[in-house]
Amino acid sequence: MAFKQTIAIIGAAGRYGAAFAKALSTGPYRLLLMDPKQGALPAIQAEISQSCSHPDVEAVSCCKEASWEADIILFTLPFSERDHLVAKMQEVVTRKTVLFLLEKPEENALAVLKQQLPHSGIVTVALYLPAGTGNNERISGNDAEAINTARALLHDIHFNSII
Amino acid sequence: MFKLFFTHINQKVSLTAAEQNEVKTYFTPKKLRRKQYLLQEGEVCRYLAFVEKGVLRSYNVDAKGGEHMIHFALEGWWMADTYSFLSGEPSNYNIDAIEDAELLMITLEGFEQMMVQVPRMERYFRILFQNNIISKERRLISSISYSAEEKYIRLAESNPQLMQRIPLHLIASYLGITPETLSRIRKHLSQKK
Numbered sequence: 001m002a003f004k005q006t007i008a009i010i011g012a013a014g015r016y017g018a019a020f021a022k023a024l025s026t027g028p029y030r031l032l033l034m035d036p037k038q039g040a041l042p043a044i045q046a047e048i049s050q051s052c053s054h055p056d057v058e059a060v061s062c063c064k065e066a067s068w069e070a071d072i073i074l075f076t077l078p079f080s081e082r083d084h085l086v087a088k089m090q091e092v093v094t095r096k097t098v099l100f101l102l103e104k105p106e107e108n109a110l111a112v113l114k115q116q117l118p119h120s121g122i123v124t125v126a127l128y129l130p131a132g133t134g135n136n137e138r139i140s141g142n143d144a145e146a147i148n149t150a151r152a153l154l155h156d157i158h159f160n161s162i163i
Numbered sequence: 164m165f166k167l168f169f170t171h172i173n174q175k176v177s178l179t180a181a182e183q184n185e186v187k188t189y190f191t192p193k194k195l196r197r198k199q200y201l202l203q204e205g206e207v208c209r210y211l212a213f214v215e216k217g218v219l220r221s222y223n224v225d226a227k228g229g230e231h232m233i234h235f236a237l238e239g240w241w242m243a244d245t246y247s248f249l250s251g252e253p254s255n256y257n258i259d260a261i262e263d264a265e266l267l268m269i270t271l272e273g274f275e276q277m278m279v280q281v282p283r284m285e286r287y288f289r290i291l292f293q294n295n296i297i298s299k300e301r302r303l304i305s306s307i308s309y310s311a312e313e314k315y316i317r318l319a320e321s322n323p324q325l326m327q328r329i330p331l332h333l334i335a336s337y338l339g340i341t342p343e344t345l346s347r348i349r350k351h352l353s354q355k356k
Contacts (some may be wrong), residue, residue: 004200049340066192068192068193068194068265069193069194069195071193090214091164091192092164092192094188094190094191094192095189095190095273096191096192097272118188119188
């Protein structure tokens with residue numbers, strides 16, 4: 001029996017957060033859904049319950065609590081909501097893989113996040129790529145194991161079909 | 164989060180504030196709910212875990228589905244399948260939480276790096292592993308030499324907190340006796356008082 005990894009989705013009520021939650025709910029994962037708009041989460045949980053026979057999904061009100069319990073953190077909130085939530089989770093994500101979804105590749109995002117979370121495996125995943133950009137530039141990271149984890153996860157959920 | 168952890172370590176070796184900050188960077192904080200697994204049989208034990216809060220157990224399961232307790236870990240104790248952790252071989256054990264738990268976990272890679280960066284931690288773990296060998300020797304002697312009642316008395320005297328936190332059927336399994344035998348022993352001892 002395989003170990004069930006726990007994934008915290010921060011921003012699970014957003015368009016992409018919800019899409020990732022639904023895609024991941026069919027895999028061998030336990031999901032913790034967190035969003036500043038907590039009221040929207042029951043509807044997403046209900047939708048997952050309808051489409052998945054044995055979902056292991058729970059709504060969590062606190063970003064730190066969700067990240068503490070998780071093995072992998074998927075951060076889908078926009079830039080404006082990033083800093084204060086990242087500061088809250090900083091203490092509990094040491095040596096964990098933290099994926100940040102970005103609208104498009106951001107030049108300094110990785111360096112800034114590395115400063116904020118110096119002991120985590122950070123991976124940025126660009127949702128949209130400028131014309132002429134290769135798919136390899138979609139994922140950037142500071143840690144080879146974290147990048148491999150992110151690649152495997154995105155492959156599992158058919159990332160291209162989500163975006 | 165690291166309060167009990169450093170209290171425990173500083174009882175054996177004295178770390179400076181800088182060393183403590185360095186050590187923190189190797190440990191992953193993790194919450195585990197009751198009945199959630201840290202390790203399942205057949206997997207490699209990737210982490211050595213320090214229990215900040217809660218209770219863990221390690222056990223194996225026989226062909227008939229019977230569980231046999233190997234170890235318990237309360238607050239301030241360490242838990243892993245050390246053989247699997249150090250050798251990279253798949254484990255024969257399961258580790259799960261008896262109570263909701265807060266853990267600080269380190270991988271073998273992090274463990275090795277930490278020993279180089281903070282040599283006092285190497286001394287700490289040397290003392291820890293020495294004590295672990297002594298404890299295993301005592302358990303072996305206990306299991307081959309003592310009666311069921313003697314085994315129970317010795318465990319209750321050496322680890323009274325286990326008796327308060329661990330369900331009796333798990334204690335019975337740890338001692339290698341049936342729950343009914345344990346119940347009879349406890350009744351007998353209470354009548355002697």
